[in-house]
Amino acid sequence: MRITHEADYAIRVTYCLALAGGKLCAKDISEEAGVTLRFALKILRKLTQSGITKSYKGVAGGYELNRAPSEISLGEIIECIDGPIAINHCLANEFQCTRVGNRRECDFHRVFGEINRSLRDQLCAITMDRFLPSQK
Known part of the structure; x- marks a missing residue:
């Protein structure tokens, strides 16, 4: 499994907003995250649609995190940008296995499923506050 560039940049954008602790304009976010403005806006739209960020329109508009x-x-x-985490295509619901009739009987499917759950659990256990400087 490889995280896409878009998901990597979405993590950077979210980090910039977490670090700011408040509202930033898209231009500032794009510069701080090292992403083109157009790409930053695309990412911010997805983050806002998923409830990670919220947006404000107008002259004093911008973006901020919707939660702590x-x-x-x-x-x-990552899932907001790339969809459900899946280390193998056989884990997707729409996949039709040509090797076995029932995926539940497949040892590979079972093992990949266990690894996938573990990876997803680990990624979901790491929150953005872990990357923020300590408040001393």
């Missing part, structure tokens, strides 16, 4: 960084996980951000 401690409530936003890497897994949630």
